[in-house]
Amino acid sequence: MTFDIRGFRGALGCFPTGIAVMTAATDEASHIGITVNSFTSVSLDPPLVLWCIDRRSRRYPFFASAPGFTISILAAGHRAVSARLAGPGEHSLDGIALIPTALGPPALADALAIFECARESVQDAGDHAILIGRVLRFAQHDGAGAPLVYFQGKYGALAQS
Numbered sequence: 001m002t003f004d005i006r007g008f009r010g011a012l013g014c015f016p017t018g019i020a021v022m023t024a025a026t027d028e029a030s031h032i033g034i035t036v037n038s039f040t041s042v043s044l045d046p047p048l049v050l051w052c053i054d055r056r057s058r059r060y061p062f063f064a065s066a067p068g069f070t071i072s073i074l075a076a077g078h079r080a081v082s083a084r085l086a087g088p089g090e091h092s093l094d095g096i097a098l099i100p101t102a103l104g105p106p107a108l109a110d111a112l113a114i115f116e117c118a119r120e121s122v123q124d125a126g127d128h129a130i131l132i133g134r135v136l137r138f139a140q141h142d143g144a145g146a147p148l149v150y151f152q153g154k155y156g157a158l159a160q161s
């Protein structure tokens with residue numbers, strides 16, 4: 001029996017998500033980023049979050065081996081940044097508005113929230129790997145506006161009553 005991977009992907013896209021950009025150091029002088037919608041919370045105590053990365057991604061070796069990563073939750077105004085860091089090979093943060101963090105990898109300026117994580121574990125799961133991060137520091141920026149939303153392969157906005 002064949003499995004309809006394309007249809008599966010489409011069905012998964014019926015689950016609306018926010019968007020996050022993960023940043024990590026490649027070496028002392030450089031950082032990379034990737035756009036993801038697989039971010040989710042895991043545990044409050046200890047504070048753990050996860051996201052999944054395609055093991056075929058050129059960015060995978062960096063994120064799988066980095067001691068930690070920074071998570072920026074994107075606002076509606078980050079649409080262009082999100083599209084850029086989702087481009088094939090487009091991992092450079094050059095020209096993107098960033099803010100420094102205490103632990104290392106920078107965060108995106110004007111993010112709704114920022115989580116600074118130490119890598120807790122990396123677990124292979126099919127063609128992806130699950131990266132679990134232990135949150136060491138976080139910040140929430142009230143006033144950063146509405147979130148960037150992703151649904152059925154398109155960016156959208158949250159309808160607020």
Ligand SMILES: Cc1cc2nc3c(=O)[nH]c(=O)nc-3n(C[C@H](O)[C@H](O)[C@H](O)COP(=O)(O)O)c2cc1C
Pocket residue numbers: 019034035036037038039051052053054056057058059060085086087088089090150
């Ligand atoms: C909205 C959106 C969400 C994405 N979420 C993920 C994700 O959770 N995990 C992942 O590995 N790639 C995800 N991607 C794909 C990466 O952003 C990027 O396109 C891919 O890593 C490019 O391949 P490269 O890393 O080999 O350059 C997403 C792309 C978009 C547009």
